[in-house]
Amino acid sequence: MRIRPKTDANADENIFWVTMTDLMTGLVLVFIVLFFYAYMTSHYDKFQQEIAKENAAKNLQETLKEQNIDANIDPSSGVVKISDLELFEVNSYELSDKGKAYLDKFAPIYLNSIFSNEYLKEHIAKIIIQGHTDSQTFKGTYSEDEQYMKNMELSLNRAFEVANYMTNTPYNKANGNKLRKMIIVEGASFSEPVLVNGKEDYGKSRRVELKLVLKGQSENNSDQGS
Numbered sequence: 001m002r003i004r005p006k007t008d009a010n011a012d013e014n015i016f017w018v019t020m021t022d023l024m025t026g027l028v029l030v031f032i033v034l035f036f037y038a039y040m041t042s043h044y045d046k047f048q049q050e051i052a053k054e055n056a057a058k059n060l061q062e063t064l065k066e067q068n069i070d071a072n073i074d075p076s077s078g079v080v081k082i083s084d085l086e087l088f089e090v091n092s093y094e095l096s097d098k099g100k101a102y103l104d105k106f107a108p109i110y111l112n113s114i115f116s117n118e119y120l121k122e123h124i125a126k127i128i129i130q131g132h133t134d135s136q137t138f139k140g141t142y143s144e145d146e147q148y149m150k151n152m153e154l155s156l157n158r159a160f161e162v163a164n165y166m167t168n169t170p171y172n173k174a175n176g177n178k179l180r181k182m183i184i185v186e187g188a189s190f191s192e193p194v195l196v197n198g199k200e201d202y203g204k205s206r207r208v209e210l211k212l213v214l215k216g217q218s219e220n221n222s223d224q225g226s
Contacts, residue, residue, distance in 0.1 A: 053078040053212065056120055060113045069106050077211075080110065084158070084206035091138075093157035095165055103162065107169040110210065115175040126213040128184045129163045131155030134205035135190040148189050156187025162208050 057078040064071055072081040087099035095103070115121050133151040142150065163185050167176075194204035 050076070051119075053120075053214075056113055056117045056212075059117075060110060063109050063113065064106070067105055067109065069102070069109070071106065079212075080210040082106075082162075082208045082210075083203065084208070085203070087162065087208065088158060091154070093154055093161055095161050100165065103165050104169055107166040108171040111166070111169075111171040111175070111179065114212070115172060115178070120212070120214075121175075121178075123214045124182060124212055125215045126184050127179070127182045128186055128209075128211040128213060129159045129166075130186040130188055130209045130211065131157070131159035131162075132188050132192060132205060132207050132209065133190050134202040135193055135200060136202060152187050152189040154187075155189050156185065158208060159185045159187055 061073045133155045137147045193200040
Protein backbone atom coordinates (compact mmCIF):
# COMPACT_ATOMS: atom_id res chain seq x y z
CA MET A 1 0.00 0.00 0.00
CA ARG A 2 1.53 3.25 -1.16
CA ILE A 3 1.15 6.27 0.98
CA ARG A 4 0.95 9.53 -0.94
CA PRO A 5 2.99 12.31 0.53
CA LYS A 6 1.04 15.24 1.85
CA THR A 7 1.36 18.50 -0.10
CA ASP A 8 1.33 21.78 1.69
CA ALA A 9 -1.16 23.92 -0.26
CA ASN A 10 -0.41 26.92 1.89
CA ALA A 11 3.29 26.70 1.06
CA ASP A 12 2.59 26.64 -2.69
CA GLU A 13 0.28 29.63 -2.31
CA ASN A 14 2.88 31.57 -0.34
CA ILE A 15 5.52 30.89 -3.01
CA PHE A 16 3.11 32.21 -5.64
CA TRP A 17 2.45 35.44 -3.76
CA VAL A 18 6.13 35.96 -2.99
CA THR A 19 6.88 35.62 -6.69
CA MET A 20 4.12 38.09 -7.64
CA THR A 21 5.32 40.55 -4.99
CA ASP A 22 8.86 40.42 -6.37
CA LEU A 23 7.53 40.98 -9.87
CA MET A 24 5.41 43.96 -8.85
CA THR A 25 8.31 45.46 -6.90
CA GLY A 26 10.53 45.11 -9.95
CA LEU A 27 7.94 46.79 -12.19
CA VAL A 28 7.54 49.67 -9.75
CA LEU A 29 11.31 50.17 -9.66
CA VAL A 30 11.49 50.15 -13.45
CA PHE A 31 8.67 52.71 -13.60
CA ILE A 32 10.43 54.93 -11.06
CA VAL A 33 13.70 54.78 -13.01
CA LEU A 34 11.96 55.62 -16.32
CA PHE A 35 10.01 58.44 -14.72
CA PHE A 36 13.15 59.90 -13.15
CA TYR A 37 15.01 59.65 -16.48
CA ALA A 38 12.19 61.40 -18.36
CA TYR A 39 11.96 64.07 -15.67
CA MET A 40 15.69 64.79 -15.72
CA THR A 41 15.81 64.79 -19.54
CA SER A 42 12.94 67.28 -19.86
CA HIS A 43 14.45 69.55 -17.23
CA TYR A 44 17.87 69.36 -18.87
CA ASP A 45 16.33 70.33 -22.23
CA LYS A 46 14.50 73.21 -20.55
CA PHE A 47 17.74 74.30 -18.90
CA GLN A 48 19.53 74.27 -22.25
CA GLN A 49 16.72 76.34 -23.80
CA GLU A 50 16.92 78.91 -21.03
CA ILE A 51 20.71 79.20 -21.31
CA ALA A 52 20.54 79.55 -25.11
CA LYS A 53 17.88 82.27 -24.89
CA GLU A 54 19.73 84.13 -22.18
CA ASN A 55 22.98 84.07 -24.17
CA ALA A 56 21.21 85.22 -27.33
CA ALA A 57 19.41 88.00 -25.43
CA LYS A 58 22.66 89.15 -23.82
CA ASN A 59 24.56 89.20 -27.11
CA LEU A 60 21.69 90.96 -28.89
CA GLN A 61 21.39 93.59 -26.16
CA GLU A 62 25.12 94.32 -26.27
CA THR A 63 25.17 94.60 -30.06
CA LEU A 64 22.11 96.85 -30.20
CA LYS A 65 23.60 99.09 -27.52
CA GLU A 66 26.80 99.38 -29.52
CA GLN A 67 24.74 100.43 -32.56
CA ASN A 68 22.66 102.86 -30.47
CA ILE A 69 19.41 101.01 -31.26
CA ASP A 70 16.66 101.28 -28.64
CA ALA A 71 14.75 98.05 -27.83
CA ASN A 72 13.47 96.45 -24.64
CA ILE A 73 14.86 92.91 -24.33
CA ASP A 74 13.83 90.52 -21.58
CA PRO A 75 17.09 88.91 -20.38
CA SER A 76 15.53 85.53 -19.52
CA SER A 77 12.93 84.92 -22.25
CA GLY A 78 14.62 86.84 -25.07
CA VAL A 79 11.35 88.63 -25.91
CA VAL A 80 12.04 91.92 -27.73
CA LYS A 81 9.62 94.83 -27.38
CA ILE A 82 9.78 97.71 -29.84
CA SER A 83 7.79 100.88 -29.19
CA ASP A 84 5.34 101.86 -31.91
CA LEU A 85 6.90 105.34 -31.85
CA GLU A 86 10.03 103.82 -33.38
CA LEU A 87 8.04 102.36 -36.27
CA PHE A 88 4.71 104.05 -37.08
CA GLU A 89 2.76 107.26 -37.14
CA VAL A 90 -0.29 107.49 -34.86
CA ASN A 91 -3.12 105.12 -35.91
CA SER A 92 -1.13 104.02 -38.97
CA TYR A 93 0.29 100.64 -39.86
CA GLU A 94 2.53 101.92 -42.64
CA LEU A 95 6.16 102.04 -41.57
CA SER A 96 7.42 105.57 -41.21
CA ASP A 97 10.76 106.61 -42.67
CA LYS A 98 12.07 106.45 -39.11
CA GLY A 99 10.62 102.93 -38.76
CA LYS A 100 12.29 101.73 -41.95
CA ALA A 101 15.63 103.19 -40.85
CA TYR A 102 15.19 101.48 -37.48
CA LEU A 103 14.48 98.06 -39.00
CA ASP A 104 17.32 98.46 -41.50
CA LYS A 105 19.67 98.42 -38.52
CA PHE A 106 17.72 96.22 -36.09
CA ALA A 107 16.57 93.33 -38.32
CA PRO A 108 19.98 92.07 -39.56
CA ILE A 109 21.41 92.19 -36.04
CA TYR A 110 18.38 90.37 -34.56
CA LEU A 111 18.16 87.64 -37.19
CA ASN A 112 21.89 87.02 -37.44
CA SER A 113 22.15 86.81 -33.64
CA ILE A 114 19.60 83.99 -33.67
CA PHE A 115 21.15 82.01 -36.49
CA SER A 116 24.70 82.45 -35.17
CA ASN A 117 23.64 80.68 -31.95
CA GLU A 118 24.12 76.99 -32.78
CA TYR A 119 21.60 75.72 -30.23
CA LEU A 120 18.88 78.16 -31.31
CA LYS A 121 19.58 77.53 -34.97
CA GLU A 122 18.88 73.82 -34.52
CA HIS A 123 16.02 74.06 -32.04
CA ILE A 124 14.05 77.16 -32.97
CA ALA A 125 10.55 76.39 -34.25
CA LYS A 126 8.92 79.81 -34.65
CA ILE A 127 9.66 83.51 -34.59
CA ILE A 128 6.41 85.20 -33.59
CA ILE A 129 6.00 88.86 -34.53
CA GLN A 130 3.07 90.17 -32.52
CA GLY A 131 1.43 93.59 -32.68
CA HIS A 132 -0.18 95.28 -29.64
CA THR A 133 -2.25 98.45 -29.26
CA ASP A 134 -3.40 100.43 -26.24
CA SER A 135 -7.04 100.40 -25.14
CA GLN A 136 -7.87 103.90 -26.34
CA THR A 137 -10.82 103.94 -28.71
CA PHE A 138 -11.17 105.05 -32.30
CA LYS A 139 -13.32 108.08 -33.00
CA GLY A 140 -16.85 107.18 -34.02
CA THR A 141 -19.86 105.30 -32.68
CA TYR A 142 -18.33 101.85 -32.45
CA SER A 143 -19.39 99.14 -30.02
CA GLU A 144 -16.86 97.63 -27.62
CA ASP A 145 -16.49 94.59 -29.88
CA GLU A 146 -15.96 96.81 -32.92
CA GLN A 147 -13.36 98.87 -31.06
CA TYR A 148 -11.52 95.70 -30.08
CA MET A 149 -11.53 94.34 -33.63
CA LYS A 150 -10.43 97.66 -35.15
CA ASN A 151 -7.46 97.57 -32.79
CA MET A 152 -6.97 93.91 -33.71
CA GLU A 153 -6.76 94.87 -37.37
CA LEU A 154 -4.28 97.66 -36.60
CA SER A 155 -2.09 95.40 -34.43
CA LEU A 156 -2.11 92.61 -37.03
CA ASN A 157 -1.27 94.95 -39.90
CA ARG A 158 1.59 96.46 -37.94
CA ALA A 159 3.03 93.04 -37.15
CA PHE A 160 2.76 92.08 -40.83
CA GLU A 161 4.51 95.25 -41.98
CA VAL A 162 7.39 94.61 -39.56
CA ALA A 163 7.70 90.96 -40.67
CA ASN A 164 7.53 91.90 -44.34
CA TYR A 165 10.19 94.57 -44.03
CA MET A 166 12.46 92.45 -41.82
CA THR A 167 12.60 89.59 -44.31
CA ASN A 168 13.75 92.03 -46.99
CA THR A 169 16.60 93.58 -45.01
CA PRO A 170 20.17 92.40 -45.74
CA TYR A 171 20.44 89.65 -43.11
CA ASN A 172 22.39 86.48 -43.89
CA LYS A 173 20.27 85.07 -46.73
CA ALA A 174 21.78 81.61 -46.22
CA ASN A 175 19.16 81.31 -43.48
CA GLY A 176 16.32 82.59 -45.66
CA ASN A 177 14.69 79.20 -46.18
CA LYS A 178 14.67 78.52 -42.44
CA LEU A 179 13.30 81.97 -41.67
CA ARG A 180 10.40 81.71 -44.11
CA LYS A 181 9.22 78.54 -42.35
CA MET A 182 9.47 80.13 -38.90
CA ILE A 183 7.87 83.57 -39.16
CA ILE A 184 4.40 83.82 -37.60
CA VAL A 185 2.44 87.10 -37.58
CA GLU A 186 -0.13 87.79 -34.86
CA GLY A 187 -2.32 90.65 -33.68
CA ALA A 188 -3.27 91.00 -30.02
CA SER A 189 -5.32 94.23 -30.06
CA PHE A 190 -5.32 95.65 -26.51
CA SER A 191 -5.64 92.25 -24.80
CA GLU A 192 -2.23 92.52 -23.09
CA PRO A 193 -1.85 96.10 -21.84
CA VAL A 194 1.29 97.19 -19.99
CA LEU A 195 0.36 98.31 -16.48
CA VAL A 196 2.40 100.68 -14.34
CA ASN A 197 1.24 101.09 -10.73
CA GLY A 198 -2.06 99.46 -11.67
CA LYS A 199 -2.79 101.79 -14.58
CA GLU A 200 -2.25 101.25 -18.29
CA ASP A 201 0.79 102.93 -19.76
CA TYR A 202 -0.55 103.72 -23.22
CA GLY A 203 2.87 104.38 -24.70
CA LYS A 204 4.28 101.04 -23.51
CA SER A 205 1.13 99.14 -24.52
CA ARG A 206 1.61 100.21 -28.15
CA ARG A 207 4.39 97.91 -29.24
CA VAL A 208 5.57 95.12 -31.51
CA GLU A 209 6.98 92.04 -29.80
CA LEU A 210 9.30 89.39 -31.23
CA LYS A 211 9.20 86.02 -29.49
CA LEU A 212 11.15 82.82 -30.02
CA VAL A 213 9.41 79.45 -29.66
CA LEU A 214 11.73 76.45 -29.46
CA LYS A 215 10.88 72.89 -30.46
CA GLY A 216 8.89 71.17 -27.72
CA GLN A 217 7.98 74.50 -26.14
CA SER A 218 4.44 75.86 -26.12
CA GLU A 219 3.73 79.39 -27.30
CA ASN A 220 2.28 80.19 -23.89
CA ASN A 221 5.69 79.57 -22.31
CA SER A 222 7.65 81.51 -24.86
CA ASP A 223 7.20 84.80 -23.11
CA GLN A 224 7.69 83.75 -19.52
CA GLY A 225 9.44 86.49 -17.69
CA SER A 226 8.41 89.15 -20.20
